[in-house]
Amino acid sequence: MGTLFYDGADGFTFDDRVLAHLQAVIATKLRRREGFLLLWMDRTAAPDATLRSIWLDPSISLQFVFAHPTLPELNRDWLTILTEKANGNGGLHLDDDLRAEIREEVPEGTYRSARKRVVD
Template sequence: MGHLTYANNAAPIEIADEMLAHLRAVTVTKLRRGESFALTVPTNSHAFETLWIHASIPIQFALDVSVRLERSLLASMMEAASSSGGLDLGDERLAIGVQAARPLHAMSA
């Protein structure tokens, strides 16, 4: 489980490594282009919180494992981040994209 720290908040937000790795790539790309966006994330109380992602607000990504990025999930997340509603990590379509992005491993008998 990775952690997202926003605006020097003491309590980091826990996000699955697969989702957080993709979110990091989307965020860096958007901020490098000078584009801000709304990001809705789950909170520890099973609610959701919307954050404004802007280059002037500190943000930190901490992942426990290395994750291979999937182009189709990145494209979906970039499209959502560019929409008027912003990027919502509670969106079931993104969760499905994360599950589909996981590599399959063959098992031998």
């Protein structure tokens, strides 16, 4: 598990694969000087999940710390989905289903096919 340290906070843990994809999307947005909202269900802080949200802005300190010495391979489809979400009005809502696919707990493409069914 990697950790996202944000503005002096204790840190938020994510699977290294998830964190690597977040890092790529966040770095792109901040490099363009675009702030946005990141939301996720934090299941590490308490017995019950807590909805967390942070405003990411180029002026706020941010650090990514990975548990392993090499970054996981990035998946272009997941980056596209995360970027689309980050560019939307609701911010980047990191759904549990997408996180499960990125962690390889469900087959690749599961999130996208489920999303198409909801939209249709």
